[in-house]
Amino acid sequence: MKRRSPSPRTLLAASIVALLVISQLPERFIGWVGWFRSPLMTIIAPASAPLSRLSSGLRPGEHLPRPDTPEGELERQRDEMALHLLRAEARILELEELIRDIQGGVPYQRAVGVLRVEAMRAGSSPAAGTIEVARGRTHGVVEGSVAVSRSGQQLVGIVTSVGASTSTVHLVTDRRLFPNLLEAVAIPEVAPTTAEQLAALPRMQLRPAGNGTLVSQEVGVNQAQRMQVGQRVRLDDNTWPSAAAMLVLGRITSIEPLDDPLFRRVIVTPEVDPSGLRSVILFIPSEGGGGR
Numbered sequence: 001m002k003r004r005s006p007s008p009r010t011l012l013a014a015s016i017v018a019l020l021v022i023s024q025l026p027e028r029f030i031g032w033v034g035w036f037r038s039p040l041m042t043i044i045a046p047a048s049a050p051l052s053r054l055s056s057g058l059r060p061g062e063h064l065p066r067p068d069t070p071e072g073e074l075e076r077q078r079d080e081m082a083l084h085l086l087r088a089e090a091r092i093l094e095l096e097e098l099i100r101d102i103q104g105g106v107p108y109q110r111a112v113g114v115l116r117v118e119a120m121r122a123g124s125s126p127a128a129g130t131i132e133v134a135r136g137r138t139h140g141v142v143e144g145s146v147a148v149s150r151s152g153q154q155l156v157g158i159v160t161s162v163g164a165s166t167s168t169v170h171l172v173t174d175r176r177l178f179p180n181l182l183e184a185v186a187i188p189e190v191a192p193t194t195a196e197q198l199a200a201l202p203r204m205q206l207r208p209a210g211n212g213t214l215v216s217q218e219v220g221v222n223q224a225q226r227m228q229v230g231q232r233v234r235l236d237d238n239t240w241p242s243a244a245a246m247l248v249l250g251r252i253t254s255i256e257p258l259d260d261p262l263f264r265r266v267i268v269t270p271e272v273d274p275s276g277l278r279s280v281i282l283f284i285p286s287e288g289g290g291g292r
Contacts, residue, residue, distance in 0.1 A: 056273070106276070113286040114243040115140060120279045122166055127175025131157075131275065135282055136165040145282040148244045149272050155235055155247040156274040160283070167282075171274045172249070175208045182214065183204040183237035184249055184268070185225045188217060202226040204266055206249065214268040214274075217258075224255055224264035233268045243283035 009101070097237040117140070119133035135141050147156040147169045161168035170177055187202050192198045202223040219227075225236040234246045 049246040050229055053071075055133060068098055112129050115284040116143070116281060116283060117282045119147075119167070119282050121277060124275060126275065129171050129173065129176055130160070130168050131277075132166050133169055133280060133282070134166055138164055138165045139285055141167045142240050142284060145284060146241055146247070148247060148283060149274075149277055150279060150281060151188060152271050153248050154270055154272045154274070155244060155249055156243075156277060156280050158244075162177050169280070172276055173208050173211045173214065173270065178209055179239055182235060182249065183238045183239075184214075184216075184233050186231045186252065188228075188231065188235050204233075206233075206266075206268055209267075212270070212273065213253070214270075216266045216268075217263075219255075219264045221262050221264060221265045224266065227255060227266065229253060229255060241285055243285060 015048070019148050027289075048160040109149070117135055119135035119139075122188055123132035124130070125132075141159060143159055143162055145159040145167070147158055147159065148154065155172050157169040157171040157174075159167050160170045172182070182205065183203065184206050185203050187201065192201060195239075202219075204219050204223070206216050207212040209215040214233075229252050231252045233249045233252060235244055235245070235249055236246060248271060250268040250270040252266060253269040254267040256267070258265055
């Protein structure tokens with residue numbers, strides 16, 4: 001009579017029982033099992049790498065590359081580029097604010113053709129009332145270019161000498177500035193929106209006082225009564241380049257009586273010290289944009 005062979009299900013159950021029994025034995029009784037590791041790895045090793053790549057492809061979110069692998073280096077570069085991008089975006093926001101400041105220095109839609117260039121201060125000569133800036137002929141700077149503060153649109157001065165890579169700016173607060181008589185207008189808190197309103201605003205003629213301020217000694221009492229301490233004063237002078245139109249000269253800090261009751265002394269103090277700036281914006285006249 002032919003003996004029946006065990007069914008696969010029976011063999012599987014017996015194998016599981018045997019493995020359970022072996023797993024409970026002390027280590028000294030199962031050390032011989034390690035002998036099978038090398039032959040087994042010889043058989044399965046060639047297939048392990050493709051299977052590993054397949055597993056990683058099916059579950060990419062669980063893959064954490066080592067930093068010393070090519071993939072890890074790519075991830076490091078990606079993170080570094082993300083950091084540079086964030087810093088660049090922050091710089092863009094800063095430059096956009098600077099551009100808004102620059103554009104704000106030419107209000108009332110005046111036709112002004114200028115090239116705007118940032119220039120670091122390269123030196124100063126207090127005795128001459130000038131500063132040196134690190135932009136010159138090679139950057140397009142010409143005599144008559146106007147220097148402006150980076151923020152607030154404060155008029156700093158005018159370029160009086162140009163070298164190859166540096167230029168000299170004569171400060172607006174120096175008494176030797178020529179011409180040293182500045183036609184100016186006091187701007188109320190609610191700025192004018194029409195030419196008629198602008199023409200009706202109180203005006204004055206300012207001169208550098210030699211102490212960092214600008215002074216008008218002969219403001220008629222009627223004009224002075226329409227001015228207030230704290231009002232911003234802007235340049236409105238046909239003798240200056242177009243690029244200087246309506247730039248800020250400062251704020252009124254004092255309105256004083258004189259011996260003559262028909263006049264007042266008005267003192268204007270710059271919002272920033274022109275001699276102490278680390279950098280300025282040069283408004284360089286372009287072709288056809290130098291005059292008014």
